[in-house]
Amino acid sequence: xxxxxxxxxxxxxxxxxxxxxxxxxxxxxxxxxxxxxxxxxxxxxxxxxxxxxxxxxxxxxxxxxxxxxxxxxxxxxxxxxxxxxxxxxxxxxxxxxxxxxxxxxxxxxxxxxxxxxxxxxxxxxxxxxxxxxxxxxxxxxxxxxxxxxxxxxxxxxxxxxxxxxxxxxxxxxxxxxxxxxxxxxxxxxxxxxxxxxxxxxxxxxxxxxxxxxxxxxxxxxxxxxxxxxxxxxxxxxxxxxxxxxxxxxxxxxxxxxxxxxxxxxxxxxxxxxxxxxxxxxxxxxxxxxxxxxxxxxxxxxxxxxxxxxxxxxxxxxxxxxxxxxxxxxxxxxxxxxxxxxxxxxxxxxxxxxxxxxxxxxxxxxxxxxxxxxxxxxxxxxxxxxxxxxxxxxxxxxxxxxxxxxxxxxxxxxxxxxxxxxxxxxxxxxxxxxxxxxxxxxxxxxxxxxxxxxxxxxxxxxxxxxxxxxxxxxxxxxxxxxxxxxxxxxxxxxxxxxxxxxxxxxxxxxxxxxxxxxxxxxxxxxxx
Numbered sequence: 001x002x003x004x005x006x007x008x009x010x011x012x013x014x015x016x017x018x019x020x021x022x023x024x025x026x027x028x029x030x031x032x033x034x035x036x037x038x039x040x041x042x043x044x045x046x047x048x049x050x051x052x053x054x055x056x057x058x059x060x061x062x063x064x065x066x067x068x069x070x071x072x073x074x075x076x077x078x079x080x081x082x083x084x085x086x087x088x089x090x091x092x093x094x095x096x097x098x099x100x101x102x103x104x105x106x107x108x109x110x111x112x113x114x115x116x117x118x119x120x121x122x123x124x125x126x127x128x129x130x131x132x133x134x135x136x137x138x139x140x141x142x143x144x145x146x147x148x149x150x151x152x153x154x155x156x157x158x159x160x161x162x163x164x165x166x167x168x169x170x171x172x173x174x175x176x177x178x179x180x181x182x183x184x185x186x187x188x189x190x191x192x193x194x195x196x197x198x199x200x201x202x203x204x205x206x207x208x209x210x211x212x213x214x215x216x217x218x219x220x221x222x223x224x225x226x227x228x229x230x231x232x233x234x235x236x237x238x239x240x241x242x243x244x245x246x247x248x249x250x251x252x253x254x255x256x257x258x259x260x261x262x263x264x265x266x267x268x269x270x271x272x273x274x275x276x277x278x279x280x281x282x283x284x285x286x287x288x289x290x291x292x293x294x295x296x297x298x299x300x301x302x303x304x305x306x307x308x309x310x311x312x313x314x315x316x317x318x319x320x321x322x323x324x325x326x327x328x329x330x331x332x333x334x335x336x337x338x339x340x341x342x343x344x345x346x347x348x349x350x351x352x353x354x355x356x357x358x359x360x361x362x363x364x365x366x367x368x369x370x371x372x373x374x375x376x377x378x379x380x381x382x383x384x385x386x387x388x389x390x391x392x393x394x395x396x397x398x399x400x401x402x403x404x405x406x407x408x409x410x411x412x413x414x415x416x417x418x419x420x421x422x423x424x425x426x427x428x429x430x431x432x433x434x435x436x437x438x439x440x441x442x443x444x445x446x447x448x449x450x451x452x453x454x455x456x457x458x459x460x461x462x463x464x465x466x467x468x469x470x471x472x473x474x475x476x477x478x479x480x481x482x483x484x485x486x487x488x489x490x491x492x493x494x495x496x497x498x499x500x501x502x503x504x505x506x507x508x509x510x511x512x513x514x515x516x517x518x519x520x521x522x523x524x525x526x527x
Contacts, residue, residue, distance in 0.1 A: 007033045007133070008333050010152045010167035012140035012180050016047065016115060017301030017318035018173030019122040023061045024326030026129035028452060030333055033165050034132060035154050037139040041123070044278065045201060045237045045244045047115030048219070049079075049312030051099060052106035053403075053434065054319050056447065056505065059108055063125040070117040073239045078216025079112040085377075085388065087269025088222050088234065089210065092377070092385075094392030096221055097311060101398050105425045107437045107447035112218055114237060115315060138163075143170055143183040143297060150296040152180075169329060171298045173318075176287065178303035184294040188287050191357075193365075195230060195284035196253060197308070200245040200260055201237070206272035208240050222267050225376065229369030230284070231310065232267045242277075246309060248284070255279045284308045286357045292346040300325055305353040310361045311397070317356060320403065321349055327503035331525060336477045341526030344410045348419050352403045355421035360401060399425065405432040405506060410526050412509040427493040429507050435499070438491050440483065450501060453479025454508070454524065457499040459487045465498060465513040472518040478525060500524060 009025055011018045014036025022032045050058075050067070058064040068075065080100075085092035099110045126132050135154065141162070142153035150170040155162050172180025181188070211217070222232040232247040245264060260279065265271045286307045292299055301318030325345050331337035371391065377384040402423030405411055411432040419432070427436045438446050446457070454473070458466045466482055473480035485491060496510040500520065508524040521527075 004151070004164040004166050005033070005133075007031045007165060007167045009033075009169050009171060009329055010150070010165045011035065011171045011173055012152060012154075013172060013174035013178075013301075013303070014123070014134065014136070015041075015173060015175065015301070016119055016122060016315055017322050018171075019119065019126050020057065020061065020319050021171060021173060021300060021322035021326050022126050022132050023063075023122065023129065024322055025330060026126065026132040027061070028327070028330040028334075029131060030330050032132045033135060033167065034126065035135045035138050035140055035152065035165070037137065037157055039136045041116035041119035043114075043116050044199070044280070045114040045116075045235065045242075046199075046309065047118070047312075047315035048112050048235060049097075049099075049316070050111045050113070050118070051312075051316045052103060052108055052110045054316045055108035055111055056106060057319050057323055059447070060323075060505075061122075061125060063121050064108060066121045066125070067113070067118060068111055070121050071111070071113045072117060072237055073112070073218060077218075077239055079110070079218050080216055081219045081221065082214055082217045083221045083223065083391075085223050086225075088220055088267060089269040092388055093214075094388070098398055102402075102425055105427070105434075105436050107445055118315075135165075140172075140174065140179055140183075143180060145170070145296045168333060169296050169298060171300060171325070171329075172303045173299075173301050173322075174303055176302040176306035178299060180297065181289060181299050181303050184297040184299075186289050186291055186294050186297075186299060188289045190285050190287045191362075193230075193284040193286075193308075195248050196251045197246055197282050197284050198249045198253065198258075198260070199278070199280040199282065200264070200276055201278035202243055202245065202264070202274050202276045203241050204243060204272055204274045205241050207243060207268065207274070210268065210270060210272060223368055223372060224267075225372045229365045229367075229372060231368075233309070234267070249281075253281070286361065288350065288353055288357070292350055293342070298325060298329075298345065304349070305357075307357050307361050310364055313356050313361065317353055320352075323504045324349055331503075336479070336525060338522060338525045338527030340409055344408060344526055348405045348408050348410075351419040352405075352421050355419075356401075356403070359420075359422045360397060364397070402433070404430075404434070406430075408432055410508070410524055411506070412511075412520070412523065428495040429499050429510050431507050431509055433507055435501050435505050435507055436494070438494060439489065440491075441485050441489065446483065447505070449483050450505065451479070451481035453481065453503055454521070455481050455483060455501040457483045457485070457494075457501065459485055459491055459494065459497055459499075461497040462513055465517075468514070468517040469498075469500075469521070472521050476518065476521055476525075478521050480521070 300321040406417030
């Protein structure tokens with residue numbers, strides 16, 4: 001076994017979440033090791049929808065434009081979605097998951113590209129950061145921890161050689177079958193839907209021609225009464241030929257005993273030439289770890305939570321895990337974290353995923369099942385069309401998906417609540433919520449002025465109040481920058497003189513001229 005190497009944080013799993021966490025830490029001067037089995041990203045199209053919030057992460061990680069340039073569908077072609085009844089070409093359809101409706105509340109626009117292209121960009125960005133060491137072709141096989149740190153034993157995929165990586169912390173970002181989660185003794189709770197799903201990757205230029213009637217659409221959701229609310233889901237990989245398809249299949253389905261081409265034809269409502277390149281299966285279930293931490297071992301991304309790819313929440317939830325955990329690990333390693341800060345990762349992120357699964361993903365299934373059981377154009381066309389039109393005019397799933405940390409132990413109490421994926425959008429700042437963007441008087445967006453540590457936004461605030469924060473931060477060793485500006489030009493919409501913004505761009509506190517700035521800062525870092 002090779003001699004033990006020493007790092008601050010060792011990450012097992014260099015997929016998008018693990019690599020994002022490494023970048024978050026590396027940019028903060030943390031020494032990181034990333035262990036990843038695959039020398040190259042696996043070319044299976046998944047994790048395609050990147051939300052506005054995820055693209056804010058890409059901006060913070062210095063690779064937003066590179067991600068946008070990695071699109072497999074040309075820039076300028078829309079990235080919208082469509083829901084159809086019965087078949088894709090039935091004539092009953094409406095725009096679905098219109099994420100552009102919440103564009104004003106984020107600094108960046110959303111994007112769409114296959115996960116492996118996003119991974120390419122993140123790998124390249126990580127390779128530019130001197131404090132990140134990449135171990136491709138290795139996998140974690142053992143974890144030990146003590147009061148001072150944790151050690152990951154890794155094994156080379158090619159020849160079985162073993163080595164030991166020592167860190168203050170180990171993080172498992174190694175997927176839904178996480179070895180690190182199991183080795184750390186972290187249990188998980190599952191809700192099975194007793195559905196076997198197929199993932200097909202196929203090529204068809206004829207399907208591209210058929211779907212030209214839906215310009216600027218890249219993903220298509222088909223609701224069929226026989227499937228009781230479970231989806232048939234098409235997505236473009238490129239513009240012209242390659243697609244993927246998720247749908248329920250009988251439990252005994254194998255690659256050899258099922259006519260997948262005929263299934264695609266039924267879902268579309270027309271026959272077309274098709275060449276199938278990949279057939280895979282997965283079980284439709286929702287799983288959440290019962291804790292996101294065991295001592296000095298943390299988990300993030302699919303290792304902590306997994307769900308069916310309904311609505312594109314998975315990869316985005318994982319990236320938010322990385323931003324949340326990253327600044328907290330860095331704070332602890334740099335000596336300015338309070339004793340409750342590390343526990344706040346679980347307290348904030350686990351309830352948000354539970355809400356995402358319950359209030360959105362499973363709610364999609366339940367709402368669609370109820371609609372299909374109640375309305376049928378063959379028996380009462382007028383009633384069906386009225387109900388379909390009502391669904392078409394709804395956008396609640398986008399306008400109400402607003403992950404927040406209300407009630408978190410490290411944000412100022414604003415009247416109770418608990419962290420949740422369900423919320424609302426406003427330009428008024430609220431503790432525990434994402435900072436709404438605004439333009440500063442120097443022409444920059446506030447997101448271009450935020451520093452890696454905490455940021456105090458002072459709008460026509462008394463200089464004495466600002467100075468109290470600066471002195472308190474200096475004494476406590478908490479990194480704090482100040483943005484001094486006026487309430488003019490729309491910034492009054494924020495509704496506060498002083499806004500304390502966390503390193504992950506969530507609001508920790510708002511108010512006017514507090515007496516005890518030290519107490520506010522200590523609370524925000526878990527003191």
